[in-house]
Amino acid sequence: MADELTGLVTHLGESVWNLTTLLADRTTTNVGSSITNMTAQQWIRLIAIVGAYALLRPYVIKLGAKHQEKQFEKAQQEVAEISPNQLRGELGIPEESDDDDDVQGETTGADWGKKARKRQRNMIKQLLDAEEKRLQETIDEQEDKDIEEFLVE
Incomplete structure (x- = not known):
């Protein structure tokens, strides 16, 4: 079996070499004759x-x-x-619409994002409420410090 394989590879190598030399000879002959016969x-x-x-x-x-x-x-x-704000969405809470309520029955491809939009809207509301609360606390603390300055011990 190994001898047959070796013979096949040798024959294939010889065939490729013969084809390569044939192409090279014909190309040089044809180009040469084309130039000389112009x-x-x-x-x-x-x-x-x-x-x-x-x-x-x-x-x-x-x-x-x-x-x-x-x-x-x-x-x-x-x-x-296109402004950068348009690319990342306008800042603020998205408007709620009537069709955002859960729809009973079958859902379509257009309904898939409703829950995600609701979650995002609620998250934005929570973040804004937390920021307002923090700002209110810092304002209250600042007012307390101002009052303490005027108090005499």
Whole structure:
């Protein structure tokens, strides 16, 4: 079995080598004969095409760069029209609507986020209430300190 495998690999290697040499020989022969058999008109045509490519390529690249820059600026302008607050949502408590109440029966894909919106709304309310309470306490403490200054022992 090992001898058969070795023979197969050797045969495959020889086949690949033969194919590679065949392609190389045909390519050099065909390109060589194409160049030697060209007429003056074909040479002039080839030189004109290569020259036009060499002369026009930088201008085409610059034109493409300008077009790409305009597209980039347009995309940046569209992004700039959206404010950061719009991206992360307006600050404050989302408005409650009548359809936020639990709906009996089947739920659809549009109903999936109702509980999450309610939780978020309640969390924002709690955070705002806690902040107001903290601010009120600091104001009360500040007033107490002001009163203590005027008290004589």
